[in-house]
Amino acid sequence: MWNSLLGAVSIGDRLEAAWKEIHAERRKALDGEEPSLILTHRIDVAGQRLTIDVGTDARRDARQISVDLPLIERAVNRRFSPLRLVALRLVEDVLERRRDDFPEIDRSSRPGIDELGAPDQTVERVYQSLSQMPDVVLVGGPGTQKTISAAIVAYQFEREGHACAWLDVRDGRAGAETIAWELLRLPRHDDILVVVNQVQDRMSEVGPAFALTQKLRTDFRLPARVLATGRPAIVDRDPLFQSFRRVPTPAPDHLPATVPEREIVYWFACLKLLEIRPPTAIVRRRFPEDLIHRLSRGPDSFLSHNSAHYSLASGRDAPTLIRRLRSTTPPGDVIWEYLKLIGRSAGSDLLHRLDQGDFRGGATGGRSYLRPAWNLLFDLGTQLDDHCARDPGWGENVGAAVFAAEALAELGHHSQWQEVARFVRGRWRYDQPRVLPEPADQSTRESEDFVEIARYMDLEDAYLSVPDLGLGPANTDQIDFERFYRTWMLGVLLGFEATALHKADDLRRSLVRTAEAQCQPEGFFYPSRVPWVTARVVLGLCRAGETYQNSTTVRRACEWLKRPRDKGGPYGGWWKGGTGSWNRDEATTAMCVAALIRAGDGDAPEVHTALAWLRARDGEWTKTDREIDLALVLEATLLGAADWRSSYGRILNLLHWATAEIHRKTIRQPEPRFVPENALRAPFAAAQLAILVRVSVARECEALLGQTAVRRLPRQRPVYAPPPSAGTSPSGGLLLLPNEQRWKRAARAIAETLENRIKDRSAVLERDSLRRASDIWQQVEGDKQRLARCLELEDRLKAPVNPDDLEALIELGRAVRGAAWDEGLTYKGRPARA
Amino acid sequence: MTQGQDRTAELLLQARLALISHQVAVSGTDPQVVRLPENALPELIRAFAGTADTVYQLVPVSGRPKNLDLFSLLVWRRHAMKGHDVRRLYLVPFGNPDAERILLQVEDDNASRIIAHRLYAGASSRDRQARDPAGGSVDAAVPMTNMWIVDNRVVVYEEYGDNGPPSWVVSARKEEVRTARARWDQLWEKRSELEHEAPRVPEPLLESADMVHSIAQYACTGDHVDADGCAWYHGSWQYLRLFNLVSSPNWHARFYEEHLRLELHAHARPRVLITGAADYGMLAYVLAAADRPENLDVHVADLCHTPLLANRWLGRRHGVDVAIHAVDFLDRGEEFAADLGPVDLVVSDAFLTRFERVEAERVVENWRRVLRPGGCVVTTVRLHDLERSVEDQSRAETEYLLRLYERAKSSHWLLEIDFDDLHDAAREYVRRMRSRPIGGQSEIESIFVQHGFRITKAEVGHVDGELQPATYLRIVAHA
Structure with missing residues (x-):
């Protein structure tokens, strides 16, 4: 990048070299095709700048930009590419305020072709609207497949020989600049579609992106269209969308009818969180084939498959399904069991991706600890096996043996576990x-x-x-x-x-x-x-x-x-x-x-x-020889603290210690010192560590679900709501006033208020490098619970309605949106006092 | 008694209860162990110094003496003067700032009839750890904490957590006394071994690491490693050096000592330029190689102010006024050379691999520009082509962090940085720092030759490396 500048000494040479770099980068991107935007340049040695006319066949000098030498040199130092520099200058006049620094300009994340299903009615409606109006917005709540629908539209558009520039505002790219950069790299087309996905996540980037598209149409005479997607709370309110044709998404899908089917879909939805597509062999071993077959059939199938893998069907939103299916097994536990099933190597690769935060919508990341912890856990398992082979009774100590057995159970070491269990069950009644x-x-x-x-x-x-x-x-x-x-x-x-x-x-x-x-x-x-x-x-x-x-x-x-x-x-x-x-x-x-x-x-x-x-008290529980205290505190912190990831480093250290300590015990090295509970220390730490790594994975999964605010559920016996019986009216005999739609809209409004609050506070938490925002975290956690409750109540509006649920919704609405929230909402038979 | 007085008495009672409760919580209830807060140490010393016949003490010398240290020393000297057997072994960690002071202290101790010695615990290397099957080198196994054995009956030691002041533990547990005695015997035997002598190039890392970490947070401006900001790298650099976890001139100590001495002695008042400096490590070697450092005319060039300030700081400690230049040596090297005027010697450690090959050539070209005819470059370049590629980056990073844990767990309290923060800083470093391959030995030599240098020394050296063992080309090239 910018290599041509290395040998250039004079101002003129340096500017000419910069132009060459711009040209070279573009030529590479265009791969021999004619460009949509035509660039011509002039060198102004006296002004130390490069002037570039940006235009089209219809209008060659639609826009003139200049790039001066100091800016070029800054870009060189920052390894900011030549074409990005041009994109940066191209959008200056549409930005609401000047950027302080080089923004992030890159390919925005877009669903892959294998994630997309067949076009449905929504896609058809969007397509039809785009043929009538230049600007269309697809409107729907969370889990209504807006992204997938927009992606299908984009692929269809491209398949018909047109071009598409995709911007997903969730992934942190600069809005207008990214579109400009994409356009600079685009070959010439008759029609260009600019997709701005999930506008509610960063409206500050959306205005300039629309303004740029408008200029493309007016100044450059380019046939550009816009397809935006967003939530109703933003789209219905913001004047930016006044000129857009509105296409609503349909209500969320139905759920599988039977409990076993729901459990299967839930399992796949949890795996989808980490973009796991389980191999066919595993799926067939785990679930009855007829059920899998039934769930994979038809246009509304829940699962899709090829010869090697099964996965949640494209168009199915995993977080939404997880929320709606309300299983008692947290997603983290499902993923943990799957990790154990696939073993050390494949599990390690998967956790590496989780470490990297390499998932759509997943700005989480295990900070490079999960994979090492997983690998060290296997090393620990090897040491435990060695010890159990020599001494399954752990020195005739049932306490120690039980903790070792828990670790072995967590790691799935059956034969060693059986040896220890025989000792425990034989020695105690x-x-x-x-x-x-x-x-x-x-x-x-x-x-x-x-x-x-x-x-x-x-x-x-x-x-x-x-x-x-x-x-x-x-x-x-x-x-x-x-x-x-x-x-x-x-x-x-x-x-x-x-x-x-x-x-x-x-x-x-x-x-x-x-x-x-x-x-x-x-x-x-x-x-x-x-x-x-x-x-x-x-x-x-x-x-x-x-x-x-x-x-x-x-x-x-x-x-x-x-x-x-x-x-x-x-x-x-x-x-x-x-x-x-x-x-x-x-x-x-x-x-x-x-x-x-x-x-x-x-x-x-x-x-x-x-x-x-x-x-x-961290000066106390981190002292040497207090590994039991450390292991217990780490569990409490992982389970309950706002900055649970701060425990990861210590977990690795404890894993390292426990592995060495069990080895020391196995080879019967003498105790270096007396420590209370010495016999229990190593097996207890091992048992705790297996839990700690499991909880870490669970919390990362929760973080991935953070946007949909599914709170980790405590383990409890499965309790499933009975399916609605046929012929019952949705309100179960209760008449909702003024109507059911108003109630649903009102519930949605609470959810959107909470989602926005969670998002804003989460952003503050992410910036809080000193990790001292635990009060904010508590508010976020509280809001997440309220949101989960709200979504649950919203769901129940479709089932036979219980007056308690309606009262709970009213109470929640007042707490979140103020006393006037329930104005006009009531139901037949509501007590006057209420 | 009035109601107000009752309330006062109640509050005082509650405070007394809190104190007792706290004392029980801190000291614990092991009948064989007493745990004292640090401030209670004078009482303990007074008690033991009145009665103990033999006192064997391991005393770490961190460079930041505590106020109590002097009191303790004077009491034990008086005790020794009374004919009691008092022995002291000073444990000097790598990076200790003041070898001279320790030597004097040992002499004074001996004069006071304390049998005293010092023992340098060098930066741990993988080789030395590997030699010890018990799970660590002598260096790694020695906690940098005070430990006393009194009358062979009890052991007294400092107990550190990740935060806060240490407790002092007095233990009569047989296992602990036995372990302490074994440690004492092992170290006492090593007191005269050569490898535990003071390093020839002293670097006050223990004194400066915290300082550089603080400065980096606001002085780092970005450099060739990371144009967006280099605090993650400069801030943690000296900590990682303390535990021998990053590339530094120490990995090529003999090469630098020999060739710097040779080149510097050829001039009455040598002009030296150091280009690219993560800290003052290179300057320490230049100063150590000069017979009269005050005669040196030393310049340091770097993009970032943090290493520049560190160099100026070390120079002042040695009475040398080091000229610092915040300059982009890659892009502004020619103008800089013209402004600076010719120098006799350019020194630079592992600088070229911070750049792409084409950029590295420009750096060499700029070195040529700044040298007077006959001047010399002394540098090292990593040879990526002679190394295995890291097969499992994640595993290698984990092992790197575990090495830090092993090496730092016994001494991290000598530093101000929190242990967790140190761990995070190391993780950040190991994930982000990359060395760029610029070619094999012949290609690197040809870069020098193409730019008018004559290679007078080129040797390949193998070092511990960061993620894995590494190979370097050590070059002396004359203009």
Whole structure:
């Protein structure tokens, strides 16, 4: 680029060399064809500038631009290409304000031909409108396939021998400049279509792009048309679109009728988020062939396929389907399972793309950590296998063995898992519902930890029992340590059975029943002095599918965890361990935060405060030998913090440490020092790390879904809404006033307000390099939840309508759009008070 | 008692409770371990110095002494004077600014009957790590923290997290005392080994790395590596050098020492030009090679102000007034040469591979322009054609970051930068920095010959490299 300038010394030579570079770049782009825009040049040595006439056959001198030598040299230094420089000057008169710097000019992202389906009625209408009017706008809400329709129109247009310049304003390119640059590279055509896609995302670029097209028509006499796409909230309001022919998109598609079909479509939609097209062999192994066949049939098919792959059918919008299908399995979990299915190498490639943010609409990116973490996780798995082959009982320590088994289960190492499971299930008995787990024969090594814990608690009591200060900790003598130990094991074993590779449902159910029986009336699990026991049991229950929403036990335990200290609870801004430095406050707090989030109570203010406290304590949990604390805090941060990606570096470091540590244990190197819970450290870290990498993937998927605001759902038992029965009126007998359309428009207005708010605040968050905008993040998260709720309620307007849903919508509308939002909206039979 | 007094008493009580609760949380409840805040150290020293018979101390010398260090030293010297066995091994990390001061301190210690030695922990290299099957080199395994063994019964050590002041831990745990004793014995044995002597070219990296990082945030203007802004690169450069993770003149130490000395000694008042400088590394070699640095007329040219300011700073430390020139040597080299006048020596480390081949030729041409007849260029050029290509870039980047973790985890607290930020900076660096291939040995030599140079030395050297082992051509060319 600009190489001709290297040997040029005089001003004239340098300007001539610059022209040569412009000409060469254009010639290369045109590939021997005649250009749409004709350039002729003059060199003004005295003025140190290159003057270029830009025109067409119809008008050779439509526009004159000049490029001076300092600008050329700046472009050379910045490696800004010659033709981009011309594009930059060409649009100067249509820009609303001058750019401070060289903007990004490049090919805008446009769906590939293989992503497009057959032309439908919308495409036909757009095409027809373009034949009648020069400017057309395709209007529709999210998920109405505007981009796909516009792309089909563009391809048809090109196939008929015309040209197209495509600008998707979502991808950050400069608007008018990009179109000008495309035009400078275009061969001559009878008709040119300028597509400006998704205008609502950056209206500041849209005005100049339209103004440029107008000038092409008037000054250059080029036959240029515009096809814009956008949301109604912008298009209907902005005067820029007054002269446009409006083509509305049809309402979103229907959903598959049966639960198994919905599950299949949901699976494909999740994979589509990462543009994954699963191989036919995997699909056939995973799903019944008749269902796949049914979903791939007909003009409204949900799936498409070729000989090698299946994928979500072109025209189907993955985020919209994910939102509407409302599965209880988060997209991240679907993708994680798929990653494990395809193995190390293919999974690594996929995560590399996620790292790079290499997905449409995906300005996320794992910052180059996910792929390395995935690879290191496999290294860790190898070390775990080695250790389990030599010692499946992990030194006769059931606690350690359980954590190792969880890691093995997460990694899908069946045979090693079975070895460890045989040891765990053989050494502990927990098949009696309502009876705490107990050793089958003689005690296992982790029981020694509780002797140590007793000493720690004694010492804590001694420190805190200062005369005259009125401190009165629970006396250690009164603690039943066996019950304490067995209750902890209840939580540990719940986690083990819930994640088991070879399920023993009776054991899992028995443990759940026991947990229900052991939950004390106040909500804690014994002893109340030690909240990490309650957190451990809640974590185990969550893994078994019990959550705040569906389990009284979990709800009571969560409420107890959040209860303030002055009301008899354990919470005081953070959680104290109650066992001295055996599970310090940082580890205990992280465990409680993770338990609350996993239970589905993560938006509680106690969680946010505790996360802030944890952040302030990073001088403690990052100390050497506190890897358990570190692993727990990383999980809490990944699950709940606004800047979860800040944990990625530490996850890699922990992976590195855990791999080395397990290796050290396997070859029986001596312990360098005494560390509490030393036997548990490495297997626990391994189990946590498998979770951490999984959660990282899940959060990146959430980020990809951010625009559609699907909030990660807590794990819970599948609960599907019954399908609407045939013959029921949409309103289920309720008469919506003034009419159903007004209600739908009103719901859409709330959604659009929320979407705009989320977008604006997310932009602020992205710019916040110091990562201190957690309050903004909380607002964004709140809005995302409101939006998810709004979309859910909007969906339900089509089903039999429940008055509670209508009231909820009214309440949401007032909160988002002000008190007057529901003016004129009501339904028959609405109580006067409401 | 009035209501107001009751409330006052209640508030004070709450404050006392908070203090006790905090002390328990910080110190922990391990019966064999006591954890003290840093400010409690004088009390601990006073207690132990009254009773201890033997005290063996590993003492890191970071270049930023703490106020407590002097107090500690004086107490232990008094203790030694009373006939107690006090030994000190000063651990000097790579980049320590002041070898002379440490030497004096050791002499003073010995005079006070402390048996003291110093041990230089050089920048870790992959070779040395590979030799140690236990998972790290001696250098990598030594935490740069204070560690004392008292009466062979307890070990006292600093405990750092990623942030905040360290705690001081006193542990009577057998495992910890055993591990500490083994570390002490291993290092004490190495106290006189040659490889742990002071580097011949001292660079005060520990003192300047934080400073350069700060300056880069506002002084970086963009350069040939990244025209949009080079703070990501200049800001992290010296940190990465501290851990031997970036290309620097140190990778060609003997070559530079030998040839700079030879060329500089040929002139009474040599005029030297350094072109392209990520920091002051090249200047350090020039100053070290000169018998009388104050007689040098040194100029440094670079597009960005950050390395220029760093060079001026190092020059002033040596009493040399370094002239700095913010100039584009590629495009303005000819005018610059005319303005500057002829120089005797051009020095430049791995500069040519910042450019495309055609640009590199112009740089060589400009070197020729600025040299007086008979003048000389001493430089290195990476030979991409002799290296394997990186097969898995992601894996290589991960290993790079893990090397940083291994090397920095024991000493990052010597720096002001947060460990996470250091990690992020390294990640940014390794993802963005690219060296451009400009040809093999013969092609590179021909560039020099075509522009009127005579090659007087051309040797191929193999170095650790950044992502993978690298090969460089070391060239001395005369005009």
